[in-house]
Amino acid sequence: MFEHIHNTLEKIKQGDRRALSKAFTLIESTSVSDHNTILELFAQLKPNNQSKRIAISGVPGAGKSTFINHVVHQLAQKHKVAVLSIDPASERSGGSILGDKTRMQDIANLENVFIRPSSTRGFYGGIAVHTYSSILLCEQAGYEYIFIETVGVGQTEISVQHLCDFFVYLALPKAGDALQGIKKGIMEAIDTVVIHKTDLYDEKVILSTKNMFKESFSFIQSKHKGWTKPIIEHSSVQIDNSTQIISVIKAFFEHLQVSPSHDKIKNRALNVKHLIEHFTKQIWLDKLLANKHYQDQIQRLENSDAKAFYHPVIQAYKIIEALT
Amino acid sequence: MFEHIHNTLEKIKQGDRRALSKAFTLIESTSVSDHNTILELFAQLKPNNQSKRIAISGVPGAGKSTFINHVVHQLAQKHKVAVLSIDPASERSGGSILGDKTRMQDIANLENVFIRPSSTRGFYGGIAVHTYSSILLCEQAGYEYIFIETVGVGQTEISVQHLCDFFVYLALPKAGDALQGIKKGIMEAIDTVVIHKTDLYDEKVILSTKNMFKESFSFIQSKHKGWTKPIIEHSSVQIDNSTQIISVIKAFFEHLQVSPSHDKIKNRALNVKHLIEHFTKQIWLDKLLANKHYQDQIQRLENSDAKAFYHPVIQAYKIIEALT
Numbered sequence: 001m002f003e004h005i006h007n008t009l010e011k012i013k014q015g016d017r018r019a020l021s022k023a024f025t026l027i028e029s030t031s032v033s034d035h036n037t038i039l040e041l042f043a044q045l046k047p048n049n050q051s052k053r054i055a056i057s058g059v060p061g062a063g064k065s066t067f068i069n070h071v072v073h074q075l076a077q078k079h080k081v082a083v084l085s086i087d088p089a090s091e092r093s094g095g096s097i098l099g100d101k102t103r104m105q106d107i108a109n110l111e112n113v114f115i116r117p118s119s120t121r122g123f124y125g126g127i128a129v130h131t132y133s134s135i136l137l138c139e140q141a142g143y144e145y146i147f148i149e150t151v152g153v154g155q156t157e158i159s160v161q162h163l164c165d166f167f168v169y170l171a172l173p174k175a176g177d178a179l180q181g182i183k184k185g186i187m188e189a190i191d192t193v194v195i196h197k198t199d200l201y202d203e204k205v206i207l208s209t210k211n212m213f214k215e216s217f218s219f220i221q222s223k224h225k226g227w228t229k230p231i232i233e234h235s236s237v238q239i240d241n242s243t244q245i246i247s248v249i250k251a252f253f254e255h256l257q258v259s260p261s262h263d264k265i266k267n268r269a270l271n272v273k274h275l276i277e278h279f280t281k282q283i284w285l286d287k288l289l290a291n292k293h294y295q296d297q298i299q300r301l302e303n304s305d306a307k308a309f310y311h312p313v314i315q316a317y318k319i320i321e322a323l324t
Numbered sequence: 325m326f327e328h329i330h331n332t333l334e335k336i337k338q339g340d341r342r343a344l345s346k347a348f349t350l351i352e353s354t355s356v357s358d359h360n361t362i363l364e365l366f367a368q369l370k371p372n373n374q375s376k377r378i379a380i381s382g383v384p385g386a387g388k389s390t391f392i393n394h395v396v397h398q399l400a401q402k403h404k405v406a407v408l409s410i411d412p413a414s415e416r417s418g419g420s421i422l423g424d425k426t427r428m429q430d431i432a433n434l435e436n437v438f439i440r441p442s443s444t445r446g447f448y449g450g451i452a453v454h455t456y457s458s459i460l461l462c463e464q465a466g467y468e469y470i471f472i473e474t475v476g477v478g479q480t481e482i483s484v485q486h487l488c489d490f491f492v493y494l495a496l497p498k499a500g501d502a503l504q505g506i507k508k509g510i511m512e513a514i515d516t517v518v519i520h521k522t523d524l525y526d527e528k529v530i531l532s533t534k535n536m537f538k539e540s541f542s543f544i545q546s547k548h549k550g551w552t553k554p555i556i557e558h559s560s561v562q563i564d565n566s567t568q569i570i571s572v573i574k575a576f577f578e579h580l581q582v583s584p585s586h587d588k589i590k591n592r593a594l595n596v597k598h599l600i601e602h603f604t605k606q607i608w609l610d611k612l613l614a615n616k617h618y619q620d621q622i623q624r625l626e627n628s629d630a631k632a633f634y635h636p637v638i639q640a641y642k643i644i645e646a647l648t
Contacts, residue, residue, distance in 0.1 A: 042635035059383075060506075129636060136635070182384075269632035273625045279640040280622075284612045285605055287644075294604075301597045308592050311366035311460070312453060312599035319600070320607045 005040045012140045017114065020141050024116055027133050048139035049265055052253050055148045055160045057186075058170030063196050064149050065103035066236045067170055072104075074242040075145060076112040082138035083107070083115045085149040086127055086160065106239060114143060128159040129279050132272075135163065145249075159278075161189040162271040165264055166252050168245075170194050173201035173209045188220050192230045192248050199235040206233060223267075227255055293323050329364045336464045341438065344465050348440055351457050372463035373589055376577055379472045379484045381510075382494030387520050388473050389427035390560045391494060396428075398566040399469060400436040406467035407431070407439045408458050410451055410474045410484065430563060438467060452483040453603050456596075459487065469573075483602075485513040486595040489588055490576050492569075494518050497525035497533045512544050516554045516572055523559040530557060547591075551579055617647050 011019035027038055056064050065085070072081050083104070107113045116134065131148060138146050150160045161167055169182075169190040193213050198206050213231045222229060230248050235241070256264045288294055297319045301307050307315060335343035351362055380388050389409070396405050407428070431437045442455050455472060462470050474484045485491055493506075493514040517537050522530050537555045546553060554572050559565070580588045612618055621643045625631050631639060 039638070039641075042637050045635055046633055132636065265632060269629060272631045272636055273622075275636035276625060276631060276639045276643070277622060279636050280618075280643050281609055281612065283640055283644045285609060288605065288608045298597075298601060298604075301600060305593060307596045307600060308589060309370055311369055312456065312596055312603050313366050314363070315600045316603035316607055317363075319604050320611075 005037065005044060008041075009044055009140060012137070013142070015141065017141075020114065020137060023137050024134065027130070027137070042133065045133065045136040045140065047136055047268065048142075049268075051135075051139045051144060051146055052166065052249070053135060053146050053148065053164040054166045054168060054249065055150060055164035056168050056170065057150050057160060058196070059172070062170040062172055063236060064170055067194065067196060067234065068147055068149055069104045069106050070236045070239060071242040071245055072107045072113060072145075072147065073110075074240045075246055076107060076110050079145055080112050080141075080143045081107075081114075081145040081147065082141075082143035083113065083147045083149065084131060084134050084138070085115075085117050086131055114138065114141070128163060129275055129282075131160075131163055132275055161186075162274045165256065165267065166249060167191045168194060170196045171209060171213070172197060173205045184220075187216055188223065190229060191222075191224070191227065191252060192232065192245075194232055194234045194245060196234050196236070198233045199237050224252075224255065224259060226259055227252065291323065294319065297322060329361065329368060333365075333368055333464060336461070337466070339465065341465075344438065344461060347461050348458065351454070351461070366457065369457065369460040369464065371460055371592065372466075373592075375459075375463045375468060375470055376490065376573070377459060377470045377472065377488040378490045378492060378573065379474060379488035380492050380494065381474045381484060382520070383496070386494040386496055387560060388494055391518065391520060391558065392471055392473055393428045393430050394560045394563060395566040395569055396431045396437060396469075396471065397434075398564045399570055400431060400434050403469055404436050404465075404467045405431075405438075405469040405471065406462035406465075407437065407471045407473065408442045408455060408462070409440075410442045410455055410472065438462065438465070442472075452487060453599055453606075455484075455487055456599055485510075486598045489580065489591065490573060491515045492518060494520045495533060495537070496521060497529040508544075511540055512547065514553060515546075515548070515551065515576060516556065516569075518556055518558045518569060520558050520560070522557045523561050548576075548579065548583060550583055551576065615647065618643065621646065 008019050008023055012023060023041065026034060026041065029038065056068055058064055068083055072083060075081050104115060108115060135146055135148070148160060148164055167189050169186070169192070171193055173195055195206055195209055210231050210233075217229050217231075232244055232248060234245060253264075301315075332343050332347055336347060347365065350358060350365065353362065380392055382388055392407055396407060399405050428439060432439060440458065442451065442458050459470055459472070472484060472488055491513050493510070493516070495517055497519055519530055519533055534555050534557075541553050541555075556568055556572060558569060577588075625639075
């Protein structure tokens with residue numbers, strides 16, 4: 001039995017890491033008996049508006065974990081920092097091939113740091129909603145900086161912008177068409193670009209990459225009025241060389257406080273609205289999947305060769321018609 | 325007014341490219357008045373089991389368009405080839421930053437080649453379903469080889485494996501952790517790997533990339549019994565040097581014909597089942613989005629600050645409860 005939610009939350013607020021880990025385990029539970037306890041927890045989780053939610057995105061191989069390891073190592077000297085990493089399971093067998101825990105070895109055991117891979121399991125599946133709950137839990141525990149690391153591709157990258165206040169994009173120095181593949185929506189969401197692993201590349205290539213981002217940004221309006229998206233260089237070879245990126249992060253949150261039209265709370269309210277819509281759709285879909293008639297009809301498809309010869313749209317309409 | 329569907333299909337079968345283009349424009353239409361005509365077309369579109377559906381995937385920058393340009397140039401000397409490129413619109417403003425039409429200039433005007441970017445618009449949205457309809461249209465027109473180019477990230481990459489018979493993955497030579505970011509599900513779906521742009525890389529790096537794929541494949545069972553996934557080198561600098569990849573493609577389809585347990589039709593039937601499930605969910609979801617009560621409640625969120633303070637799961641459940 002999970003002890004009373006109220007007690008757990010109190011312990012979490014007092015900095016009890018075991019209670020925090022237990023709450024994470026709870027929200028990842030798929031056991032029916034935990035269903036109501038999770039809902040009770042959700043009902044009591046309120047956001048902490050003092051926190052700073054920072055997404056770290058970028059192509060695979062950009063060095064996100066290494067970067068976080070370095071920045072957080074320096075930041076944690078004065079602040080409590082949580083790191084959540086989102087690693088969406090593959091459709092077939094779950095999980096990416098390489099883990100990244102070993103890349104955060106300098107911060108894994110720090111008193112001020114809490115690291116948790118964001119599971120995609122749990123009743124309230126959907127990475128976005130689950131990560132949001134994870135953020136709220138870390139906020140209860142008084143973590144001031146919350147980093148959300150994403151694999152940086154496809155839908156996950158798009159939804160993470162609805163979870164954070166500040167969106168950092170890690171790019172590698174690359175000549176030529178380096179921007180190919182970065183969607184316009186992502187370009188708009190980026191609040192700062194970090195050209196990473198600069199120690200490994202030629203000064204010319206780095207400069208050309210910077211210029212390319214600079215030029216692209218000149219065509220795109222920032223979500224945050226008056227904020228010019230900084231493009232900075234970073235190498236994660238030396239520990240504690242993160243002064244520049246930390247200054248940018250702090251400057252951004254100061255900017256949010258003085259900017260009258262785009263304050264953090266308004267932006268967060270918009271993000272929550274997005275999550276509500278997202279999750280409402282999911283509950284609605286679950287109703288279909290749990291429907292016995294639907295299940296029967298899908299089952300019947302298994303043994304029918306006709307499915308290969310009639311257009312799926314036609315067949316789908318027939319299934320829905322038979323339900324209603 | 326769109327002329328009678330039956331006539332259009334007849335013209336398409338006789339090789340009338342204008343009729344084919346018109347049918348594509350029809351299925352991309354978002355006009356309500358075209359709704360029934362599209363359904364009528366879908367009802368008459370039957371797959372052609374002689375065709376070869378080939379997906380080309382890989383990270384942005386891997387050179388997919390250039391590769392297709394080269395392979396199709398050689399293939400089209402003897403065969404009719406269609407190229408469909410899937411470019412999922414970004415969430416916010418649609419479209420990637422760079423187009424790729426210029427990279428297929430050698431094949432754009434060939435008699436035997438039909439190129440069409442796969443729109444994500446249309447009533448029957450969802451890239452997978454739309455692309456499937458596009459494939460069927462090309463099959464009506466007698467295209468023997470149908471290439472489906474994807475941006476190779478996230479959901480699109482996962483769904484494209486349900487549209488093709490043969491899945492080609494383009495990789496760049498890369499030392500170290502080059503496999504990072506390729507999901508296990510994709511590794512399983514891959515039928516052959518092409519190490520691309522080999523002219524630009526050192527022999528050692530190419531060999532190490534090949535070995536890495538080879539090792540990974542040794543842990544993964546092929547979907548197609550008896551098919552060992554070839555890992556081949558390719559450079560798209562010289563035109564008409566595609567003999568090796570074309571041999572692999574042909575060998576694969578011959579393999580499917582002699583393999584008793586995994587024939588093409590069985591696999592296609594499975595894929596269509598997947599599309600039916602996918603589209604049934606979409607129709608179901610559209611019912612929610614069209615619901616007036618739902619729309620009202622989402623509208624009400626706009627002006628409420630409470631949404632920022634209560635967990636989205638709790639708020640979503642309230643919305644669904646109020647509907648039913």
